[in-house]
Amino acid sequence: MGLEAVIPPGELIELGGALRKDVAGYDLKSLLVGSEGTLGIVTAAWLKLLPAPEAAYPIMAAFPDTAGGCEAIETVLGLGLDVAAVEYLDPMTLRHAGGSLPWGRPPGPAFAVIAEVDGAEATARQNRDELLNAWAESSLWIEATLDRREIEALWRWRDGVSLAVNSYRGGKISEDIVVPLDRLRDAIEGTLAIGAAHDLPACSWGHAGDGNLHSTFMIDPADHGQVQTAERAAEDLFRLAVELGGSLSGEHGLGLVKAGQLRRQWTPAAVRMHEEIKRAFDPKGLMNPGKKCA
Amino acid sequence: MGLEAVIPPGELIELGGALRKDVAGYDLKSLLVGSEGTLGIVTAAWLKLLPAPEAAYPIMAAFPDTAGGCEAIETVLGLGLDVAAVEYLDPMTLRHAGGSLPWGRPPGPAFAVIAEVDGAEATARQNRDELLNAWAESSLWIEATLDRREIEALWRWRDGVSLAVNSYRGGKISEDIVVPLDRLRDAIEGTLAIGAAHDLPACSWGHAGDGNLHSTFMIDPADHGQVQTAERAAEDLFRLAVELGGSLSGEHGLGLVKAGQLRRQWTPAAVRMHEEIKRAFDPKGLMNPGKKCA
Numbered sequence: 178m179g180l181e182a183v184i185p186p187g188e189l190i191e192l193g194g195a196l197r198k199d200v201a202g203y204d205l206k207s208l209l210v211g212s213e214g215t216l217g218i219v220t221a222a223w224l225k226l227l228p229a230p231e232a233a234y235p236i237m238a239a240f241p242d243t244a245g246g247c248e249a250i251e252t253v254l255g256l257g258l259d260v261a262a263v264e265y266l267d268p269m270t271l272r273h274a275g276g277s278l279p280w281g282r283p284p285g286p287a288f289a290v291i292a293e294v295d296g297a298e299a300t301a302r303q304n305r306d307e308l309l310n311a312w313a314e315s316s317l318w319i320e321a322t323l324d325r326r327e328i329e330a331l332w333r334w335r336d337g338v339s340l341a342v343n344s345y346r347g348g349k350i351s352e353d354i355v356v357p358l359d360r361l362r363d364a365i366e367g368t369l370a371i372g373a374a375h376d377l378p379a380c381s382w383g384h385a386g387d388g389n390l391h392s393t394f395m396i397d398p399a400d401h402g403q404v405q406t407a408e409r410a411a412e413d414l415f416r417l418a419v420e421l422g423g424s425l426s427g428e429h430g431l432g433l434v435k436a437g438q439l440r441r442q443w444t445p446a447a448v449r450m451h452e453e454i455k456r457a458f459d460p461k462g463l464m465n466p467g468k469k470c471a
Numbered sequence: 472m473g474l475e476a477v478i479p480p481g482e483l484i485e486l487g488g489a490l491r492k493d494v495a496g497y498d499l500k501s502l503l504v505g506s507e508g509t510l511g512i513v514t515a516a517w518l519k520l521l522p523a524p525e526a527a528y529p530i531m532a533a534f535p536d537t538a539g540g541c542e543a544i545e546t547v548l549g550l551g552l553d554v555a556a557v558e559y560l561d562p563m564t565l566r567h568a569g570g571s572l573p574w575g576r577p578p579g580p581a582f583a584v585i586a587e588v589d590g591a592e593a594t595a596r597q598n599r600d601e602l603l604n605a606w607a608e609s610s611l612w613i614e615a616t617l618d619r620r621e622i623e624a625l626w627r628w629r630d631g632v633s634l635a636v637n638s639y640r641g642g643k644i645s646e647d648i649v650v651p652l653d654r655l656r657d658a659i660e661g662t663l664a665i666g667a668a669h670d671l672p673a674c675s676w677g678h679a680g681d682g683n684l685h686s687t688f689m690i691d692p693a694d695h696g697q698v699q700t701a702e703r704a705a706e707d708l709f710r711l712a713v714e715l716g717g718s719l720s721g722e723h724g725l726g727l728v729k730a731g732q733l734r735r736q737w738t739p740a741a742v743r744m745h746e747e748i749k750r751a752f753d754p755k756g757l758m759n760p761g762k763k764c765a
Contacts, residue, residue, distance in 0.1 A: 188740030195651035197681040198721035200505045202733050207501030211494045228551035257522035299593045357489035387491040427492035439496050446482030457747040
């Protein structure tokens with residue numbers, strides 16, 4: 178809801194605060210959020226907290242392939258259910274990470290989706306029933322535990338997916354592209370095609386409900402050739418994201434690794450405004466130099 | 472979720488789109504939202520729609536005075552209920568507008584609060600019960616209709632409050648200040664004190680749940696002296712909003728009327744960035760000139 182920040186050459190600004198609405202000035206608060214320290218240093222923040230939901234129930238299901246899994250994801254969103262999370266793991270990710278699932282690996286190669294519904298107990302139960310119904314026919318395997326410890330174990334497992342994938346070759350290059358929801362399947366299959374074209378094992382998982390993929394190429398980090406190949410594959414991935422009407426980053430930002438890539442996604446006029454805003458805040462280029470440049 | 476806009480000297484930019492997440496560049500989309508046409512002209516927008524709630528039930532209650540009414544508002548928010556709206560009318564507003572309420576005017580002078588709960592039928596009913604319980608003892612009068620036509624009539628009446636107040640003297644100067652929720656009572660009582668100091672009848676109503684007041688001084692618009700006095704009263708009101716840790720505007724923006732007032736609220740460094748951003752987008756000052764300047 179609000180930020181206090183120090184901007185060059187060392188001046189304090191305060192934007193918003195304990196206010197639920199504020200349209201007096203331009204929205205500098207949102208401009209600073211996600212600016213990765215390149216415009217100023219945030220020194221305090223006002224947050225709006227929501228009460229924790231009374232109940233939260235995840236359902237994990239496996240579908241025969243990416244096409245089937247993406248259809249299941251569209252079904253969830255098409256129902257208009259207020260889902261708290263919709264996560265996916267493509268078949269290759271599930272192969273690497275599935276062994277440590279609380280219920281063991283689903284049978285055969287499969288595309289996995291986890292959706293969590295939450296809210297008041299009655300609403301969460303009702304939405305859980307609707308979701309189970311919607312997936313009953315198309316899924317190969319389904320787990321919808323109500324046990325709190327199993328639910329915690331599921332999300333702990335989900336947190337470790339990245340590490341499990343990493344262990345295959347010792348390293349990876351993983352990018353968090355975003356696409357419109359109806360292009361998710363194209364992005365998942367496109368990730369595999371790019372991997373194949375560069376002779377790198379590839380996979381993806383991520384926040385399906387947001388159209389946000391963690392598209393990953395697995396490498397031996399000690400093998401300089403593999404690292405370079407994966408960097409070329411990542412370039413192809415950025416091109417794919419933009420072709421599908423998406424963005425280079427859903428969560429991680431540009432940083433150093435994607436510095437200079439924004440011009441793939443934005444028109445020259447927008448890139449120019451990006452640079453002029455940087456210059457207006459930080460004319461000497463002192464703030465987190467080299468990061469998040471267009 | 473996304474904007475297409477034309478910025479000077481006539482270039483197209485597209486920010487976001489059919490994307491639920493996007494942190495690639497600085498958040499220029501939010502910068503343009505609320506910029507009142509001073510940075511560019513928005514030519515298209517991508518919106519995220521939510522399904523309409525299954526049920527929505529308003530409860531209107533009257534409390535003996537502003538102190539009691541503000542306590543009732545804090546009770547609603549303190550319960551952690553997910554309320555869709557919390558509106559208030561101070562006693563003077565209710566005096567002018569209350570006669571056309573669907574159920575007639577509540578007895579005696581009173582401070583009115585309307586809270587609406589919505590969601591799935593079961594959840595909305597449960598929250599309605601909680602709210603009725605919470606207000607049962609402190610309220611003088613309470614209406615919690617379930618009848619759809621009465622509910623529509625209530626909100627239609629609420630939409631006309633501004634016109635009802637206007638009819639008292641033929642005109643008004645009304646400002647939409649915002650304060651932290653725990654200062655709402657100070658802002659409501661402060662509005663009356665400012666009116667009294669300038670010998671103008673005053674009142675306020677607004678979006679209590681957001682700490683957003685429509686603080687109003689009633690005038691005869693043909694009386695030049697009254698108009699000038701009300702403008703001085705509005706200056707006092709802006710000072711009060713800032714003193715209470717608030718903002719000059721919750722919804723309406725700065726426009727022409729509040730042009731130049733932002734420096735009351737922002738530090739010089741923030742005001743400087745406001746002006747530099749305007750200059751970066753519109754170096755010749757062609758876009759909606761004179762509006763929303765700091």
